[in-house]
Amino acid sequence: xxxxxxxxxxxxxxxxxxxxxxxxxxxxxxxxxxxxxxxxxxxxxxxxxxxxxxxxxxxxxxxxxxxxxxxxxxxxxxxxxxxxxxxxxxxxxxxxxxxxxxxxxxxxxxxxxxxxxxxxxxxxxxxxxxxxxxxxxxxxxxxxxxxxxxxxxxxxxxxxxxxxxxxxxxxxxxxxxxxxxxxxxxxxxxxxxxxxxxxxxxxxxxxxxxxxxxxxxxxxxxxxxxxxxxxxxxxxxxxxxxxxxxxxxxxxxxxxxxxxxxxxxxxxxxxxxxxxxxxxxxxxxxxxxxxxxxxxxxxxxxxxxx
Amino acid sequence: xxxxxxxxxxxxxxxxxxxxxxxxxxxxxxxxxxxxxxxxxxxxxxxxxxxxxxxxxxxxxxxxxxxxxxxxxxxxxxxxxxxxxxxxxxxxxxxxxxxxxxxxxxxxxxxxxxxxxxxxxxxxxxxxxxxxxxxxxxxxxxxxxxxxxxxxxxxxxxxxxxxxxxxxxxxxxxxxxxxxxxxxxxxxxxxxxxxxxxxxxxxxxxxxxxxxxxxxxxxxxxxxxxxxxxxxxxxxxxxxxxxxxxxxxxxxxxxxxxxxxxxxxxxxxxxxxxxxxxxxxxxxxxxxxxxxxxxxxxxxxxxxx
Numbered sequence: 001x002x003x004x005x006x007x008x009x010x011x012x013x014x015x016x017x018x019x020x021x022x023x024x025x026x027x028x029x030x031x032x033x034x035x036x037x038x039x040x041x042x043x044x045x046x047x048x049x050x051x052x053x054x055x056x057x058x059x060x061x062x063x064x065x066x067x068x069x070x071x072x073x074x075x076x077x078x079x080x081x082x083x084x085x086x087x088x089x090x091x092x093x094x095x096x097x098x099x100x101x102x103x104x105x106x107x108x109x110x111x112x113x114x115x116x117x118x119x120x121x122x123x124x125x126x127x128x129x130x131x132x133x134x135x136x137x138x139x140x141x142x143x144x145x146x147x148x149x150x151x152x153x154x155x156x157x158x159x160x161x162x163x164x165x166x167x168x169x170x171x172x173x174x175x176x177x178x179x180x181x182x183x184x185x186x187x188x189x190x191x192x193x194x195x196x197x198x199x200x201x202x203x204x205x206x207x208x209x210x211x212x213x214x215x216x217x218x219x220x221x222x223x224x225x226x227x228x229x230x231x232x233x234x235x236x237x238x239x240x241x242x243x244x245x246x247x248x249x250x251x252x253x254x255x256x257x258x259x260x261x262x263x264x265x266x267x268x269x270x271x272x273x274x275x276x277x278x279x280x281x282x283x284x285x286x287x288x289x290x291x292x293x294x295x296x297x298x299x300x301x302x303x304x305x306x
Numbered sequence: 307x308x309x310x311x312x313x314x315x316x317x318x319x320x321x322x323x324x325x326x327x328x329x330x331x332x333x334x335x336x337x338x339x340x341x342x343x344x345x346x347x348x349x350x351x352x353x354x355x356x357x358x359x360x361x362x363x364x365x366x367x368x369x370x371x372x373x374x375x376x377x378x379x380x381x382x383x384x385x386x387x388x389x390x391x392x393x394x395x396x397x398x399x400x401x402x403x404x405x406x407x408x409x410x411x412x413x414x415x416x417x418x419x420x421x422x423x424x425x426x427x428x429x430x431x432x433x434x435x436x437x438x439x440x441x442x443x444x445x446x447x448x449x450x451x452x453x454x455x456x457x458x459x460x461x462x463x464x465x466x467x468x469x470x471x472x473x474x475x476x477x478x479x480x481x482x483x484x485x486x487x488x489x490x491x492x493x494x495x496x497x498x499x500x501x502x503x504x505x506x507x508x509x510x511x512x513x514x515x516x517x518x519x520x521x522x523x524x525x526x527x528x529x530x531x532x533x534x535x536x537x538x539x540x541x542x543x544x545x546x547x548x549x550x551x552x553x554x555x556x557x558x559x560x561x562x563x564x565x566x567x568x569x570x571x572x573x574x575x576x577x578x579x580x581x582x583x584x585x586x587x588x589x590x591x592x593x594x595x596x597x598x599x600x601x602x603x604x605x606x607x608x609x610x611x
Binding site: 118121122125126127128129130131133134135137138210214217218221222223224234237238240241244245248251252255256258259260262263266267 | 321324325328329332333443444446447448449451452455456458459463544545546548549550552553556557567568571572576579583586587590591
């Protein structure tokens, strides 16, 4: 994948363009559906009718009713108001904060850099969403706590990326020249360093949106997400899994939307120059940095050092 | 090699202390009273203070921390509020189940990923490369807690081939392991493919080909060097394995550490939550350490880095 970027051959470029368009379209549609939900849903999402619980699709309920007799389509549309917007906000904040911190650490060096990297290493010692699970478990479920929990683990990747990029170019003539011309840290970061990080950070952010959608749904599935009766895809999937025997569609529909949203984010990231698997590869890249430094280049194989 | 390992092991110690401290702070410094949360809003004040006393929560935080670390050094993770058993014992009981599931998952993932990745690497842009890329994208987008119920629906409810849940019945491990293995296999296959391709473009492979080595044999040279990143990723994927186990064990009622953590959370059993989170982090660190060691054994140059 990396050589395709380097040579920029036409089919690869066309493929990336198609991926970008498809990803943007999927995410755009899901966001629009969520945004328009209050006006387009056929029924209020919380309207129960226990007498008609688990009723199959038909008539005014194209996807049927759930175990409390609520309209499944309406709840799915309302679910789009939580999942993607939350992911975008969390990724936006953690990407911004992480990039800034990483850039500053790279520029400042010394104790600031060491402290930041120690904090990053510490957070990376907890696998995946474990820390988020622990934070929500202690603080209690809810949208704000969910955002905090996912943000706490989210910024590290961007900080590492920005720091690495900053360290790579900080001795380059153009940075030295800017410094000699009297540029302070803010100008150095804003004008010379951040533009370099923007592209890889954007790829990571696009893939990150998918990651946060998955994490949020997973936490909701465990009952650690936004509490009921608010409709979330993860929560609907959890309830649906309880009724697998009678109404498998209740689990299939929300899961398909989660997968679609993640796929959209992956396509977007791919279109920006990343590869879906490089979310893991980048992770490997970052991690081996602690122990086996010379392995760095080869591990990030899928990433494309654009 | 041993020097490198020793260095890495020593570097893990501060990380361990940091992780334990973070877990402690998480439970003890978060606003709100864990005891009141556990006993419910209607709990009597006398019960709350009794519980706080039993847990040592009425002591100064510094003293609590020292006790906690002192206990950790002796392997004492406290006592579960719900089970009334030592947390370490509860974890030890569940560890084999989770380890068995992890081993089966990793085996399944490798059995699928290695042939799939190599086959894709041999013919870039070929039909298998494109198909496996598409499958991998799908697998990486698919939540395990969706795939799990879907597999149950197909293989347990419709076809009645495999048990719905539990761990006793024969074949019970198949569905949870397959659920967990799917995305890991996809990731490893794509990574192996990309890594082999990178190596196959290296000068030493061209040189080997120039000396008359066949395509297949030259590729074998590349594969040996391409395994490194895959090994590192396996280490990192133990993270997905562990956190995936939290979800998968819940879906399949698998009696492992993941389900124990979910139970602990629902009972608001904070000592047990603390213990589970810390145990997961320690296993994760050790798994990564082991994979780094394997990697250095494969490529001794890395130990000098």
